[in-house]
Amino acid sequence: MNRRLLSVVGEGLLHVVRHPLRSLLTAFTSAIAIAVTVNVISLAFGMQEDIAGDVDRFGRNTVDVGLPPALAPGMPRPPLGAAQAARAAAILDGLDPLIVPRRQRASPVRGEGQTESERLQLVAAPPTYLRTLNIPVAHGRWLRSDDPVGAPGTETDAVGACVLDGAAAERIFPQVAPAAVVGRVVALRVEGAPRRMRVVGILSDPLRYRELFETFDEGKGARTLTSSLLSFRNVYLPEATFGDGPYTGISIVLADGGAVVEAQERLIGVWADARDLASLSSGRLVVFARGQWMDALGASTMQGSMIGNLVWMLIVLVAAIMISTLHLITVRERYDEVALRRCEGARRSDIALQITVEGVTTALLGGLAGLPLGYVGAALLREIVQFPFRFEFRYALVATGVAVFLGLVSSVLPARHAARLQPAQVLSRRLT
Amino acid sequence: MHDPFDITDCAAGAEALAVLEGVGRSYRSGAVAVDALKPLDLCVHRGDFLAVMGPSGSGKSTLLHVLGCLDRPTAGRYLLNGHDVSRMPDRELAEVRNATIGFVFQRFHLLADESALRNVELPLLYGGVPRAERRVRASEALASVGLEDRVAHRPGELSGGEQQRVALARALVKRPRLLLADEPTGNLDTAAGGRVLERIAEESRRGMTVILITHDPEVAARAGRTLMMRDGTLGHP
Numbered sequence: 001m002n003r004r005l006l007s008v009v010g011e012g013l014l015h016v017v018r019h020p021l022r023s024l025l026t027a028f029t030s031a032i033a034i035a036v037t038v039n040v041i042s043l044a045f046g047m048q049e050d051i052a053g054d055v056d057r058f059g060r061n062t063v064d065v066g067l068p069p070a071l072a073p074g075m076p077r078p079p080l081g082a083a084q085a086a087r088a089a090a091i092l093d094g095l096d097p098l099i100v101p102r103r104q105r106a107s108p109v110r111g112e113g114q115t116e117s118e119r120l121q122l123v124a125a126p127p128t129y130l131r132t133l134n135i136p137v138a139h140g141r142w143l144r145s146d147d148p149v150g151a152p153g154t155e156t157d158a159v160g161a162c163v164l165d166g167a168a169a170e171r172i173f174p175q176v177a178p179a180a181v182v183g184r185v186v187a188l189r190v191e192g193a194p195r196r197m198r199v200v201g202i203l204s205d206p207l208r209y210r211e212l213f214e215t216f217d218e219g220k221g222a223r224t225l226t227s228s229l230l231s232f233r234n235v236y237l238p239e240a241t242f243g244d245g246p247y248t249g250i251s252i253v254l255a256d257g258g259a260v261v262e263a264q265e266r267l268i269g270v271w272a273d274a275r276d277l278a279s280l281s282s283g284r285l286v287v288f289a290r291g292q293w294m295d296a297l298g299a300s301t302m303q304g305s306m307i308g309n310l311v312w313m314l315i316v317l318v319a320a321i322m323i324s325t326l327h328l329i330t331v332r333e334r335y336d337e338v339a340l341r342r343c344e345g346a347r348r349s350d351i352a353l354q355i356t357v358e359g360v361t362t363a364l365l366g367g368l369a370g371l372p373l374g375y376v377g378a379a380l381l382r383e384i385v386q387f388p389f390r391f392e393f394r395y396a397l398v399a400t401g402v403a404v405f406l407g408l409v410s411s412v413l414p415a416r417h418a419a420r421l422q423p424a425q426v427l428s429r430r431l432t
Numbered sequence: 433m434h435d436p437f438d439i440t441d442c443a444a445g446a447e448a449l450a451v452l453e454g455v456g457r458s459y460r461s462g463a464v465a466v467d468a469l470k471p472l473d474l475c476v477h478r479g480d481f482l483a484v485m486g487p488s489g490s491g492k493s494t495l496l497h498v499l500g501c502l503d504r505p506t507a508g509r510y511l512l513n514g515h516d517v518s519r520m521p522d523r524e525l526a527e528v529r530n531a532t533i534g535f536v537f538q539r540f541h542l543l544a545d546e547s548a549l550r551n552v553e554l555p556l557l558y559g560g561v562p563r564a565e566r567r568v569r570a571s572e573a574l575a576s577v578g579l580e581d582r583v584a585h586r587p588g589e590l591s592g593g594e595q596q597r598v599a600l601a602r603a604l605v606k607r608p609r610l611l612l613a614d615e616p617t618g619n620l621d622t623a624a625g626g627r628v629l630e631r632i633a634e635e636s637r638r639g640m641t642v643i644l645i646t647h648d649p650e651v652a653a654r655a656g657r658t659l660m661m662r663d664g665t666l667g668h669p
């Protein structure tokens with residue numbers, strides 16, 4: 001940049017300093033816009049990224065085969081057992097599948113020493129079940145193949161083993177710290193008979209936005225067996241707990257994520273009893289990849305963040321109009337100054353540059369002041385409404401960029417107006 | 433002295449600084465066209481000191497704006513220092529104004545928030561002169577109008593006469609070939625006006641070309657020649 005242009009930039013900066021009140025007003029408008037932007041971006045991006053993280057814990061490499069959730073009366077119940085598990089393994093030959101069957105029942109569950117019981121899903125599965133998910137054990141340990149199933153009856157000493165989801169532990173033992181739940185005993189019912197199980201481990205809870213997920217799930221009307229599983233309010237029991245009756249479902253973990261679609265297509269294409277999610281009430285087995293369900297979830301939260309983004313863009317637009325108007329009025333008061341600068345050798349582009357520098361500087365200063373304002377606002381909101389805000393340094397960078405953009409956009413009209421002034425006209429109006 | 437309205441030898445002569453060939457300026461307001469300046473020939477030599485008198489609204493300022501490259505003629509050709517400026521692009525005109533022309537206005541037109549020194553620096557700033565040199569030259573220019581002890585004052589802290597001397601220093605700091613003054617003493621009392629005028633006359637004696645608009649015959653008397661503007665036509669008084 002040459003010396004003249006640098007000087008013109010300096011003139012713009014000086015003007016900002018010399019007119020503090022005017023600059024403050026402009027900066028204030030920008031500050032509010034940027035505060036809102038930071039706020040909304042923290043909300044929208046933060047939630048989006050948290051949910052994406054949540055969703056990845058559901059096991060993207062897993063394909064589920066299960067009974068349709070809404071079997072109409074009289075509809076034939078497709079068989080699902082060891083034979084079908086073997087069939088699936090054969091169909092998926094070459095894709096290196098891990099077949100994990102499970103038997104699933106609903107039961108009231110009460111923690112010993114607690115008064116309330118909760119109706120939860122009991123999931124009896126082999127130890128490989130944990131590999132259908134991508135969540136760690138938070139406390140204690142996961143089930144082992146030699147874990148006891150216990151014996152029926154309330155007074156028996158033969159206690160079985162179980163693992164609780166984080167959310168299940170919280171419901172059954174509301175006053176107890178999760179780590180302290182390990183070692184406690186829960187009472188539940190297995191095929192109608194009471195049974196006692198000692199908690200050997202607690203899974204971490206992957207769902208920070210449980211409400212949101214459940215609202216979504218209801219909204220889609222897709223209460224599939226798997227989605228009830230993925231609500232993570234389950235009690236996991238040793239595989240033999242429910243005897244050797246039919247399976248409720250089979251989860252198939254593929255070593256390679258890229259093979260998921262192929263696996264699903266093979267199962268649907270070859271297996272006469274298997275169908276995809278579209279035919280939930282067909283009386284056939286339902287095959288679906290968890291990735292599909294997750295992608296649908298991702299799309300719906302994306303909609304939410306798009307609305308958020310629309311909000312801050314609107315506010316930035318309003319701020320741009322306000323700042324632009326303020327600048328225009330200011331320029332109208334500065335006709336003499338502009339005309340004089342032109343007399344002394346300023347080009348039109350110099351005038352436009354100066355006005356733009358003034359606009360960008362005030363918007364940027366305001367924006368920088370708005371950053372902590374937005375952060376504090378987000379923190380306050382998080383306290384009050386417990387919304388999932390997340391603030392990261394790069395959101396501040398985005399907001400700073402927005403502030404510069406705001407300054408640029410709101411300077412276009414004032415700069416053009418000032419640059420187009422005819423100095424002779426300005427002077428003769430005064431000097432006639 | 434030469435006849436300013438005879439341009440037959442003017443364009444060729446090395447002593448000609450500004451030549452107007454049939455230059456006119458008309459304004460269109462709605463359907464009516466106003467001839468603020470009727471087509472006129474004018475030859476201004478280097479070192480000329482011209483006074484322009486005439487009633488209000490007769491076109492004096494319009495003439496000055498055209499001469500100062502602030503306004504384009506709607507008719508004719510304007511040669512300044514040998515270049516046809518009537519067809520020059522805007523950015524080159526800005527450079528011509530910056531390098532060649534000094535302006536003094538009736539109402540001073542100083543930047544109210546800036547010191548006298550910064551006001552005087554302004555043309556040098558647009559000329560790309562380095563800061564240190566700007567300081568030195570602006571201080572010298574202020575000293576040359578007797579304001580060496582008002583360097584840091586803002587216009588609001590100065591009297592009218594002092595303000596006009598700051599404006600004059602601003603016009604002179606770039607050592608212009610052509611000094612244009614539009615009623616420079618119009619807002620000043622006789623004593624203050626006299627000081628400004630004396631400084632302008634001094635520059636004229638040193639060879640600067642000066643064109644000065646005034647209502648005051650005594651002011652006009654300081655010029656080498658007085659021209660009369662009536663209804664957009666320039667003539668002898």
Ligand SMILES: Nc1ncnc2c1ncn2[C@@H]1O[C@H](COP(=O)(O)OP(=O)(O)O)[C@@H](O)[C@H]1O
Nearest residue numbers: 425428432459468487488489490491492493494
């Ligand atoms: N920008 C303009 N638009 C229309 N008419 C103008 C404009 N500037 C000047 N005029 C007209 O041109 C004529 C000469 O104006 P001016 O040169 O300012 O006169 P003076 O300086 O002699 O008082 C006046 O009639 C004035 O109204």
Ligand SMILES: [Mg+2]
Nearest residue numbers: 431432492493
């Ligand atoms: Mg006038």
